[in-house]
C-alpha cells in the first residue's frame with residue numbers, strides 16, 4: 001500500500017455490518033440493471049450481519065477519516081484464502097484502494113497460514129480481470145454459471161503468497177471453521 005494513501009484498513013467488527021452493506025450496494029449498483037446482475041445487488045444488511053456473526057465469512061474495511069469507503073469479504077478454504085465482494089465506493093475509485101485491500105488480504109492469508117489468495121471474476125468484466133492481473137493474479141480455471149437463465153463465464157484467479165512462519169492467526173470469528181471448502185458460483 002502506498003504510504004500516502006488516506007485509507008486505513010482493519011478487520012471488520014460485527015457493528016460494521018450496516019456500513020459494509022452500504023458500501024457494497026454502492027459499489028455493485030453499476031451491475032444492478034444488467035441482464036445478469038451480481039447476487040451482491042440483492043444482498044440485505046441482515047445477510048451481512050448474520051454472515052459476520054455466524055462466521056460464514058470475515059470482512060475487512062477501508063476507512064477514510066473514520067468513514068467506511070471500501071470493504072471485502074473473505075474466508076479460508078481448503079485451498080487458500082478466498083475473497084469476494086471487493087467493493088470500493090464509486091466516489092473513491094482509482095486511488096489504489098482495491099489494490100491496497102488485496103495487499104492487506106495477502107498479509108492476512110500469510111498470517112492465517114495459507115499460501116494462496118483466490119477469487120472468482122466474471123470474464124466479460126475485462127477491467128476486473130485486468131485489475132487482478134496487474135495485482136499479480138493469474139487465471140487458473142474457468143467455468144460457467146447461470147444468472148437469470150443466461151450463461152456467465154467466470155474465471156478463478158489466484159496469487160501465491162508467502163506463508164508466515166510461526167504467526168498466530170488472531171481474531172477468529174465465532175463459528176469460523178478453517179479448512180471448509182467452497183464450491184460454486186462466482187466469488188462476487
Ligand SMILES: CC(C)(COP(=O)(O)OP(=O)(O)OC[C@H]1O[C@@H](n2cnc3c(N)ncnc32)[C@H](O)[C@@H]1OP(=O)(O)O)[C@@H](O)C(=O)NCCC(=O)NCCS
Nearest residue numbers: 027086087088093094095096097098099121128130131134
Ligand atoms: C473493482 C473495484 C473494486 C476497483 O476499485 P479501485 O479502488 O478503483 O481500484 P484501484 O484504484 O486499486 O485500481 C483500479 C485501477 O485504478 C488505477 N489507479 C490506482 N490509483 C490511481 C490513481 N491515483 N489515479 C489513476 N488511476 C489509478 C490502478 O492502476 C488500477 O488500474 P489497473 O487495473 O490498470 O491496474 C471497484 O471498481 C468496484 O468496487 N467495482 C464494483 C464491484 C466489483 O466489480 N468488484 C470486483 C468483483 S471481482
